[in-house]
Amino acid sequence: MSKTNEFIRHLKDLERINLEGLRFRLIDAKGQVVGRLAQEISILLQGKDKPTYNPKKEQGDVVVVVNASHVHFTHDKWATKLYRWHTGFPGGLRARTAQEQWEKDPRKLIWNAVNGMLPKNKSREVRMDKLKIFPEAEHPFTDFPLVPYVPKPRTLGDRSLGWPVPQGFEPVNLERYAFRLRTSPRLHGGAGRPQLPLEDLLTEEERAALAAADAAALAPSSSSTRPSD
Incomplete structure (x- = not known):
């Protein structure tokens, strides 16, 4: 035709x-x-x-x-x-x-x-x-x-498709994760929890804070040193 x-x-x-x-x-x-x-x-x-x-x-x-x-x-x-x-x-x-x-x-x-x-x-x-x-x-x-009639602007390569990144979202920080893992009273020394060799990733300030936390954990508690009546 x-x-x-x-x-x-x-x-x-x-x-x-x-x-x-x-x-x-x-x-x-x-x-x-x-x-x-x-x-x-x-x-x-x-x-x-x-x-x-x-x-x-x-x-x-x-x-x-x-x-x-x-x-x-x-x-x-x-x-x-x-x-x-x-x-x-x-x-x-x-x-x-x-x-x-x-x-x-x-x-x-x-x-x-x-x-x-x-x-x-x-x-x-x-x-x-x-x-x-x-x-x-x-x-x-x-x-x-x-x-x-103009169709909705949803052609190939449109960045508006999909879910946006949540507000306040940050990627994983290995240094902060290692610091929290070693200093948290709940996680430190937990049974069956592997100790990750991430000390090299810590900064000097975090090393000092970690040493202070270890010293406080080893110090005798006030209840054990209180004299008896």
């Missing part, structure tokens, strides 16, 4: 859709992760971003996705993620990696991801008709009032 015929088909698909009150959302998929992008597209197609959302009504906007050939996958999914289908004949199970699917038709990467995130009911076909995906920046909806 030529590009002109493909554009005409996309425009004819809109004739079956009631566009009253709907917007045309334009999304640039360049540099976006497929799964996260598909999640946001499914929200727009269902109309969940609107305060008037009703699961029994089709209030989702028309979503136009450009630059679909420039999406990303996390980790090694380009080689490990498989797209399976069956020919209908015995032994007809087929599989294709994400890299092979991208070489054949990069639009299917986003289409399959969004299709799998929508509810499995009769409305899914209508909602998928409102999804228009194009491999590059060229599309036939230039005459429509497009509303740009």
Whole structure:
């Protein structure tokens, strides 16, 4: 199918859709992760971003996705993620990696991801008709009032992902650990506790404090030296 015929088909698909009150959302998929992008597209197609959302009504906007050939996958999914289908004949199970699917038709990467995130009911076909995906920046909806939609900034290499370091956290200090191990009244001389040879890591002040603690431990207690009545 030529590009002109493909554009005409996309425009004819809109004739079956009631566009009253709907917007045309334009999304640039360049540099976006497929799964996260598909999640946001499914929200727009269902109309969940609107305060008037009703699961029994089709209030989702028309979503136009450009630059679909420039999406990303996390980790090694380009080689490990498989797209399976069956020919209908015995032994007809087929599989294709994400890299092979991208070489054949990069639009299917986003289409399959969004299709799998929508509810499995009769409305899914209508909602998928409102999804228009194009491999590059060229599309036939230039005459429509497009509303740009910027996905959340969670692309590859985002430092905001994950858990932040707790406030006040400090790495282990071997010198302080050795000093506490030797001077603590609970840990010093404990049965079965190995004595680590970390004296070389102590500073001069810590050595003096350690010697004072050892001398205090060896000194006789006041109760034993008190004279008897």
